[in-house]
Amino acid sequence: MTTPIFVLGEALMDCIAQPDGQLRPLMGGSPFNMARAAALRGASAAYLNPLSTDLFGQGLAQLLLRDGVALQGGQSRLPTSLAVVQVTDGQPSYGFYREGIADRDYAVDSIVTLLRQSAKPGILHTGSLLLIPPEHHKVVAILKAAREMGWTISVDINLRPKVAHDLTEYVQALREVIALTDWLKASDEDLETMGFANVAIGESHRLVHELRQMAAAAGMATHTLSRVALTFGGEGAHLDIEGQSHHLPVPRITVADTVGAGDTFWGNTLADWALQPHDDAASAGARVAQTLENAMKAAAINCTRQGCQPPTWAEVQAF
Template identity: 85%
Template structure:
């Protein structure tokens, strides 16, 4: 029996700056991308946040449905969030427009009610922009309620320091969220911004140990660390594996981490048993999926068939 994945997060338009000054709009947002990637891998995925009834929001709804993601958040009259993306040497940098927008038009009670309607608790994923204060207070309340209902909590930190008014408060909010997390993904940039020292793939075991030292026993049972072009590391209840990045021609890296984590969650949702015994295979498939995404402009996660054929 497969486990459903419910996603709480942001959906926004990535307006990518072009050489001639134009902005090319592409649908994005870390949890939005992750939901698509997990569904394309074959998992049962539902998106919890409202989508705007504007033209962008309608397009996002159509894309999610096309990729197999169920829409559980309804519509909002508020506009779609925007991000202006500057890509330099394949690496994106972002400017966000996030006030008075559709994906923040939700309530703790509304999300909790949707989770309660699910007969069997599944995986609740969140992360990225919703973890920025003061929005994180709503997320914390939802995560606490979900845990009491038996849901497994997944978080992709995806820290955005330029959006936060107070970085120290942001990092503290992240630590509060991490304390409630079962399955965590963090990048090397996330860890460095949070104050971890000597961040490198060869130090992964120590970094995971430091993350687990600050939480209750049993939390962070599964941790993935990504290191850009240096590879990734996966720890499932003490069973670990690391791999280098596959050799590809990179178009850009937009959505690579989201594709990686979406495929990882889908692997665990589709095969709930014996995850620790499959740690190497899980990591390999997720890295292949992310590599394929990097050969495409914007976030375009592959299907399982494409991953297997890579």
């Protein structure tokens, strides 16, 4: 029996600006994308937030189901969140519309109940927009309850500083979340915004060490930040499992855009770990290079497509 992956986070419409000024709506949201990527890799994935009953919400639900993601969060009469995306030289920038929307229409107790009803503790993933204060208070409460039940906590920081009212408060919220995290993904942009110095792939070992020190300083006493992935855009990525590490450059491809590349990368990484029947640090560390290579391939395939379109496992193997 594989380990289930439960995903807590936003599902929204990415309205991508076109050269003629029109907006092309594409389904997105970092955790939403990650759930799809993990399911397409073959993992058992479930999405926990409510989806709107509006037309966009119905489309999001259909796409999740098509890609093999179970819907656990029910429906909300609130509208679907929107993001306006401007892509320049393949790199996206975002503006978000996040007030009074469906994926924030959840209660801590309802999510904890869903976790408790699982046949066994699995991997609880979150990150991105739900980590912005004051929303992070609900997330921290859920993560604490999940840890007590034996769930492994995965977080993709995916920091969105333009959405936060107070960057200092936002970074402090991230420290609270990281203190409860087992498996962490961060991009070079995340680390720079959080105040880390000399952020480069050649500094990965130091950066991982500093992240673990930060987690320890935040009060983590009963566990360690055991698995850390760092991504550096076109420079490649680094994966560390309790000191066993590997880094790789980006495969050579023709880039359409990079929307959802990090989500696809982390979804495939989590799925690789979830699909191992007796996964522990030693076995995961032994295959760290292969895990990273497959995740990089999946992200590269996604980058050849417009918007987030994670590949299937068969496509990754054939890449």
